[in-house]
Amino acid sequence: MSTLPYLDAATLERLVPPGRAVDVLEDALRAGLDPETTPQRSVVDVPAGQLLLMPAAAGRYAGVKAATVAPANPGRGLPRIQGTYLLLDGETLAPLAAMDGIALTSLRTPAVSALAVRHLAGPGARRLVVYGSGPQAWGHVAALREVAPVAEVTVVGRDPGRARALAGHCRSLGLDARSLTSAQEGETHEAVAWADLVACCTTAREPLFPGKLARDGATVVAVGSHEPGARELDGDLVARATVVVEARAAAMEEAGDLIVPIRQGTITSGHLAGNLADLIGGRVVTGPGPRVFKGTGMAWEDLVVAAAAYEAWT
Incomplete structure (x- = not known):
């Protein structure tokens, strides 16, 4: 046998x-x-x-x-x-x-995010903010560099040592990188306001930053949760953004970043611009605001x- x-x-x-x-x-x-x-x-x-x-x-x-x-x-x-x-x-x-x-x-989740970014982000996406310092954060740095000209990375984490370790890894790759703790609110908010890309890779159950900070044209990916009551992004950001999901059916069951603002009346399910297949097929029209990809992970x-x-x- x-x-x-x-x-x-x-x-x-x-x-x-x-x-x-x-x-x-x-x-x-x-x-x-x-x-x-x-x-x-x-x-x-x-x-x-x-x-x-x-x-x-x-x-x-x-x-x-x-x-x-x-x-x-x-x-x-x-x-x-x-x-x-x-x-x-x-x-x-x-x-x-x-x-x-x-x-x-740890391989496929960042790759899915990077695929979305490949089709959502502008050609000059150099400044990346990563929320989180675990395996998904490390993986997103590696994957996003494959699809965008990332040159500057700001790591925001709860654990200072782990955030410093990821920033050090980024520097070893030739990137300009620094680490911040979640408590350094002023500096983290400034980083988000300047970012071309924001990757949210945390176990947070409440929004990580005020959505109004994300500038028009910036691309934000949120992959930290598959629970309908947990979210990394607030309703303000979602309402302003062109929103793409892996699949509409899965998002309406698991994506708290979308389910919560729908329940609150901030958006409707019709706000979703499309799924990944629509995006790859050129059937998603991006608006003037930020772009959001919400992933929950699919089989x-x-x-x-x-x-x-x-x-x-x-």
């Missing part, structure tokens, strides 16, 4: 660099993948947090990610999110490979990147 291959974090990073991940996601959408048809994630609350199940099928493959969210884990020195991905043959549903689910998430994204890794491995 053969052992099921396991692709660990280092292998995934080697097989599918950030730029490659962006390209395979775009290729899948251009080939006709419809984000609206992907099964939505199932979430089961347990005493320690949540169990998540994310299945998808497209083309030659099917797959499922089993992930866990344990909010107390960082205090134990453990990851908040853990998981495993199982890739299957699309015709026989025979298992092909297992993969590090967290490494896969088709895991499948596309996992399939690319498997094909590169074989």
